Amino acid sequence: MEKISDGSYVVIIYRDRKYLKKVKKGDLFSGKGGNIPYDEIIGRDFGIKYGEYLIFKPTIEDVVMLGIKRETQIVYPKDGFYICMKLNLKNGSKLLEIGTGSGALTLLFSRACGPNGKVVSLEKEERHYKNAKRNLETYCELKNVALILGDVTNCREKEFDACFVDVREPWSLMQYVRESLKPSGIFGTIIPTTNQISDTLKGLQDGFGDIEVMEILLRKYKTLPERVRPFDRMVAHTGYLVFARKVKE
Template sequence: LLEPSIEDLIMKVQRGTNIVYPKEIGLLLLAANIWSGRKVLEIGTGSGALTIALAFAVAPEGRVYTYDVREDFLKLARRNVERAGVSDYVEFGLKKPGEPVAQDMMDAVILDIPAPWDEIETVKSALKPGGRLVSLNPTYNQIERMAETLRKNGFVMIRSMEILCRPILAREGRTRPVQQMVAHTEFILTAAYVGDTSAHRETER
């Protein structure tokens, strides 16, 4: 038997929610500067698929602090993370929308929630200067509102993108794209935090 890949572990989690797909996770890790030893805050644990990928990335010296509004999702995510063998690198917590967290000086914050703008003060308090934010949302309205919120709150390098992965069926003389693919899942919004610029804007006026 072959050892399962990290992609296998992510795709085979027991699901209580939609998950973040590997096609988004790869770019997310690069955009958020997440590697071994980093400290990452995740808001919106869901089923824990992304949590697993984050834990593999920050291990063995780093830490993932993940929060959700629902206890049943946290219980499910704990089981999935334990099954993946990375529970030593993850701390779980229950959190209401907009409620602050104990963590600060985080290298990155990941938001996978319906109203990410509700967490902007939490994000600003948790991120270190220059820290990276990634917000995952499925609709244009959400990323538009979040991008405007970030511009008003000291974030720069704001980018929005969508990842489409088209599998190819490679066979001698008959290579072609597969007939079905996972197309739109969600948009990725990335940004860097440089501090609250409201005082600077007042001076400019």
């Protein structure tokens, strides 16, 4: 069974704080609950207590929320996983992502497309491209992502199963998106404003069907069994999601 080793990533939890850290021989973690000399946990199982700390093996949600370096607004896991489903991703899927951003969603796409799938991701800002590249090199489990510095003119590949667009004006790319998709291929986007919903819907009027618009709300509850109740505050809005499927004219 897998043990904590030099170079492992761990999630360290202290009360309601979480940290994602890389274990390093000879080094230590220092937080509100005191120190954890890494040498004392190397060789032990994940899923242990250390003083008041809990130490777990990171999940992909931990990586997205705590690990990746953000230079852009990221797509949150609550949306990211719903997107993967709506795009019908599975092992072997071939996906085009336009707008890599910090690569948070790219990580989820990579996992969802599996070892036999492929993710082509375009990012036109060099700074974001470099940051996303580092994030993927650090955290991506699979070698199925082709990260491209450039815009849609830099990818002539076609026959994608799905295409996800995370740019300000997705409607400006609909012609390209249609041509890149297989018949019955799925388009998706995330946009923060209702004005963008209108514009995206207008962009989908030709050559797409089964259009859907929705938002996902995540409401978290406190965990005292005698006092079950939602947290006082919540994230009220991340973005609206729009999906459609390509129809052959």
